[in-house]
Amino acid sequence: IKKTSIDKFKNIRQTGLAAIKLDSQDQLTWAKLTDGESQIFLVTKNGKCIRFNESDTRPMGRHTRGVRGILLKDNDHLVGMDIVPQAVPKNDKNTKEKPFRHLLVVTENGVGKRTDVYLYPIQKRGGIGVKVANLTSKTGNIAAAQVVSEINDQVILVSKKAITIKLPLKN
Numbered sequence: 001i002k003k004t005s006i007d008k009f010k011n012i013r014q015t016g017l018a019a020i021k022l023d024s025q026d027q028l029t030w031a032k033l034t035d036g037e038s039q040i041f042l043v044t045k046n047g048k049c050i051r052f053n054e055s056d057t058r059p060m061g062r063h064t065r066g067v068r069g070i071l072l073k074d075n076d077h078l079v080g081m082d083i084v085p086q087a088v089p090k091n092d093k094n095t096k097e098k099p100f101r102h103l104l105v106v107t108e109n110g111v112g113k114r115t116d117v118y119l120y121p122i123q124k125r126g127g128i129g130v131k132v133a134n135l136t137s138k139t140g141n142i143a144a145a146q147v148v149s150e151i152n153d154q155v156i157l158v159s160k161k162a163i164t165i166k167l168p169l170k171n
Contacts, residue, residue, distance in 0.1 A: 080145030
């Protein structure tokens, strides 16, 4: 994981700018904007997740590698990364729905799980994390993970064979 000031990308050339130095087997999958005081949430294929403060990561230049966000075991990789606000959102009088931040996890065999992100403990970055779901041969490994909130009311799931289903998030 790497934190770089947005000012470092102010003058982008037509040929682009290097944002991170990567090893040959690595790839950049997510880039998110934060407010400087958020929390980072990482989820792995083998069912581990970690939530840590953004302040645990120092700012770096564009040509650096970054630091370890979560310790990956053999044959494991990240399937989800998201930003979580520092505190539980306050209830707005103009909205009828109670504000929430939930982690939506979908497994390879189509099993879904939704959990409040604030139930996961805050840890230091670089740890092995905690279990996000019970994975069995029936469920398969984690295929995707995303933090959802009250502004998300629909979920669209697409299988490898292009079968699409649209569900209300409340289901």
